Amino acid sequence: EPVKVGVLQSLTGTMAISEVTVKNAEILAIDEINASGGVLGRKLQPVVEDGASDPAMFSQKAQKLIQQDKVVTVFGGWTSASRKAMLPVFERFHNLLWYPVQFEGNECSPNIMYSGAQPNQQILPALDWAKEKGYKRIFLLGSDYVFPRTANLILKKHIVHDGLTVAGEEYVPLGGTDFSAVITKIRQAHPEIIFNTLNGDSNVSFFKQMAATGMPPSKLPVMSFSIAEPEAQAMGPSLVAGSYAAWNYFQTLNNALNKKFIAAYRARFGANSVVDDPMVHGYVDVLIWAAAVKKAGSLDPNAVRKAAVQLAAIDSVMGSIKFAPNQSLVQTAFVGQLDSAGMFKILWQSKQPLMPEPYDALAFPGKTCVIR
């Protein structure tokens, strides 16, 4: 009898844009595990559900997966809102969620494995890089929701702490496409670099309208935290060429596992597919879960999560990774620059894999995450 695992992403609605590819990567990993014999001698059977970009739907479907389908774990979620909505469900039914996306931290639940970057693994390394390059006036631009606001809160503390200047801070409603007022404000603020946490398609409008007013990335550098390879491809590489991004994985990462992964993904989902950071996190989440099951010798979520943090560091598509005791992933940060083909040239990487810090020490002093 197969082991049921849940895959819960938005297949419809605004977030489907990103989440469908993560679902693909998770399915790919599940298939690979099945090809190599499954776990504990049993095959995996993915149960795919649609969160429909609606937090309440995520909560409902999570409950369905656990109660109705009796899955042993769930891979999924993208927005913090979806994760927050699912959290009580996983705590109530003592199940385990593997969350693949970079987020704002400030959360610490024993029923979630946070593989996406914590703030100190993505945005703060980018700030370090900017400081190294000599940028002093930083403009913070984001979509109006939780990740950009919290990320910028942390960034502001560190910018001031590092002796740099916040040139301005602006938020655009999710999905907003009109940047004329924002651009006026940017022109007035004279920043040297923009730290961009805009979400999804707002980016296209932003870069287009910047270019139309004579400020392409080559003139005013932009460091983005939500533009990965697929977004760059879709936006038209020429539009964003020259802009920067910080991630824990780039498709151009040069290692054998990565090449194999890309080939496998393309074989399955189309020869022109590109892959990105959240997909890879979704992919490794499944692999690590399988390894943890093997180590625990059990499918019990509680045993699995304990085993997961005890696994040794493994070599993966994205370099050396392991789960820290706070159930977040230890991983390396990269800064890349987009070329005209929509691929990142890797410019910089952290000296070693970074320990995840769910609570930023400067912004939220005195808070720590301890999971028993």
Add this chain to the structure above:
Amino acid sequence: MLKHAQFPLYALALALFAFAPELVSPYHLSLLGRFLAFAILALGLTLVWGYGGILSLGQGVFFGLGGYCLAMHLKLAALPPGEIPDFMQWSGLTQLPWFWAPFRNPYFALAALFLVPALLAAGLAWLVFHRRVGGVYFALITQALALALSTFVISQQPYTGGFNGLTDFSSFLGFTLTDPSTQRLLYWLTLAVLALAFAFCSWLVRSNFGKLLTAIRDGENRVRFLGYNPTPYKVAVFALGALLAGLAGALFTLHVGVISPALIGVVPSIEMIIWVAVGGRASLAGAVLGTLIVNFGKDWISSAMPDLWLIVMGLLFILVVTALPGGLTGLGASLRRPVPAFRFPFRFPERKPSSAPTVSIVAPEAEDLP
């Protein structure tokens, strides 16, 4: 109160629902619970739309307000004394905002979840209706309200939890929410509230107030010349609809454990209209039926064919509206009609008042009225 002939039927349905915890799986029970909460909102919408002729495309707003009022209390109740909610901390607040403080008191929250939606609705409705703007105008203004308020709630993250909404509650009035027995109680509570709301609404629509409401829907101006000022009645019924929506939102929040701006936007508000349209807009029983059918259908289709469910939903709406304007409860009436609507080669819209084109709310067929 209820029509005598229908009374046994309703009693039977109520009994069946009351025994649901014994009959269905826990997951389906939890779904049923939240859908019954939705049905309370749908009752309100039937009053407002089906009888009052006022289409609200912003019912999600009132639903959300009710939910938020309760969620604020639940959030505070889950905190150790002296602490402020986590999202406030990481948005840079150090003190509880003044308008949060009273929500520590559960009874204040209970009162607020009725009053806040009802008062906002009454205020907006009065501003619009006393200028004699109605019909489509009002519908679109409520839609703009849904858009503006959801954007606003998202933008006020330090005070509202922003896009994430409010979640992670532990107990209410001493009941631990995750406890299975509490879940059961909650289900019965929802059912009881629904039954009460149903009885109240059906009493209301059969009273003279209901007749007047229908009269206003048919000819607001004519009613003025019969000596009635329609404004207070329209405001009252709209506020009542909002109150029921707020109540539904609060119950929903208890069931699901989360309230977020995603539930108060334009799209969910339109979906709410669909529930009522499917059931039959001028039938209270239809509202409940439609809500349950659409939501269970959505749950089922979205699991069975996730990629297709939007398309299936879309087709369903088109079909219901074009082929079945009276909704499911109107089905009986249209079957009894000897001349089928489509037989006549040229189907005209229902005859409008002679030389008067109006953008007025479409009156349901009289036969559809229960």
Add this chain to the structure above:
Amino acid sequence: MPLVALEKVSSAYGMSQVLYDVDLTVEPGEAVTLLGRNGVGKTTLLRAIMGLQPVSGGRILFDGADITRLPTSRRARLGIGYVPQGRGIFPHLTVEENLRSGLSALEGRPGVSARIPDYIHELFPLLNRVRSRKGGVLSGGEQQQLALARALVTQPRILILDEPTEGIQPSIVQLIQNALQRIRAELNVAVLLVEQYLEFAWSVTSRFYVLRRGVVVDSGLTAGRDPHSIAHLLNV
């Protein structure tokens, strides 16, 4: 061959039947009046001829051709002009535009010029005065005149009039009476008239039908028949 012939026409609103096997003919250039008390189905019958009311049995012939299933606009183009009860003025079109809208019926009809005939303004001088006013603000009588004029713009072969004198001042009623006589005589337009006002009906038509509860109960020539001899059929 009659211009319009109804053969055993029945019609119903939902469950309630209103017309029962009605037979009625109008010869070319003939004027016929249809009488009956309130609610017997006169309007329903006229609407059925226009194709605005579904027919549940029987046939409607125009010029010998079956038009029972023809769309209303095609019937109008065959040459049926209609003045409905309640007048059917387009409230937000000007009087001028209301008149011009009647020109649509001339499309595809050979030998007619698509312009508003001059005699319209002769017949209804009032319309010239209010030509740029919106139809909806006209007084009841003004609207009634406009509706008549507009029906004439369609250059019909038969005019179907549903209580055309309702709300019209006495002097204009006389005018309309003369106009109908002239239109019939000079343009050979047939008339099917529904009217409560017996003297008026008698003065413009040569044959009558009386409808009672959806059934034709009497018919004949108006000449030599005292209108009051059928009054009993029109009362409760």
Add this chain to the structure above:
Amino acid sequence: MTAPLLEVRDLTVSFDGFKAIDGLSLSILPRSVRVLIGPNGAGKSTLLDTIIGRVRPAQGHIVFQGRDITRTPEYEIVQLGICRKFQAPGILDSLSVFENLALAARHHRPWWSFFRFGLEADLTERVEEILDLIHLRDKRDAPARSLAHGQKQWLEIGMVVASDADLLLLDEPAAGMSHAEVEQTAALVKRLSARHSLIVIDHDMTFVAQLDAPVSVLHMGRLLKEGSLDEVRSDPQVASVYLGRVEEDALGRA
């Protein structure tokens, strides 16, 4: 001399510069009938529109029972005691005939009485009577939208009667009615005048003759002539703008 029930003082109504009523004055005594006639577009319906509050005058005042109601909201005017039948029937489509009448009958009841079922006993009796009066007993529970045109006219007359207002305004009540019905309507108006005042507009001279009441002729928004029907009829001006060939005034329905 009794004080007038309604006084129209120097009233002017204009639409985009066009004066539909032009300096009109008129007064109505309690328990009296006044007939308004005049050419199409003379401003008769507009006068009623203004009295009932649907149209606001550019100048002048309307005083009802000593109170200036020129700017009073429509529904308050009705509550004060004026009720109107419109020229194009204005009824409430999805309510039944009975409910239409009931609604018209109980507007002066306090708002809380709306939260009960059915009609108060005293009103029920009245409404049932009216049903017979307007020949719609067999349509009592039919939705008003299913009535024929003439039946709608009757229903609206019934609604005005049911309102029991002091001043009843009837805009062309006899239009579309048969001889017998016209007679009945005239009788009804006369009966009503025992308790109410009425302003009646109609183009049917037979009907007007049966009413046997003073007549005012309106023309281009002004009062052209006032007096008994016979006086008015014999006025050459009235004949030329309104009646047409006087000798043929047998055209008025016999």
Add this chain to the structure above:
Amino acid sequence: MGDSAVLLGQLFNGVSVASILLLAAMGLVLSFGLMHVINMAHGEMLMVGGYLSFLTLKFVHGPAAFLACLLVAFAGAALLGALLELSVVRWLYGRPLDTLLATWGVSLILQQAARSIFGPIGVELTAPAWLNRSFSFTQGWLAGVQLPYIRVFIIVLSAAVLGSVALFIGRSQWGMLLRAVHQDREMAESLGVNTRLVDLLVFALGSGVAGLAGSALALISPVTPTVGQSFIVYAFLVTIVGGLGSLLGTALAALLVGIFSAAVQINFSLSTADVLLLLMVVALIQFRPRGLITRNSRSLSEA
């Protein structure tokens, strides 16, 4: 960048936002204002226009390519509009709120179809080189003001469309018949008007204009399956503020909303702008309940 320049720049932004709103709302004046069809799929016509432009650019190159886009977008959206009219809207005339529900269903389907065909990620249209520049002022009190050609182009386009639609409705025989049909359908039929044809053509035209809007919009933001949704609410707001069915009113309302938003956005956060906009509309209703430009009526069933 001086204060006056900021002000002027923002005024220009306001006008440019207004012109997009106007383009989006213009089709609604036909379908909503005159035909009383609340077409919730109107936004998707915009989307279709955008995607069609995107496809056209794959096949047509050169400086005139964008003009071809406009043509294709117009024709394609009009065709789809005609299809929609034939299959759904036709059955619902005289029931405005039902059209709202049914077309909402259509909009769901179209969105999902776009997602399946073009993928969930937005596609991007490269503006032709001649549009990719901007007037920039470097001296005087206008120093620092940037007027992108693209926005100027959109302003011109929407003015041109406004003019043609106004001519069509106000002056042409079709325009008159359309108004007649929707004031009294049965009567129009009885006068020989082929109401089905009139409806079909006008609905298609309205959709075609939306297609044009989508094509223009694609110049400044990506085409996504949900692009229409983000505009539809504002477009409806503009039509009601303008006064139902009045083109002049709609144009004024678009300007009002565009400039108001631009002014608010520069002083407040963008999210607050929505709330203030709604408050402004409700406030406006207190003064002009039936919109900026209204028509009067004696009918009892109209206020």
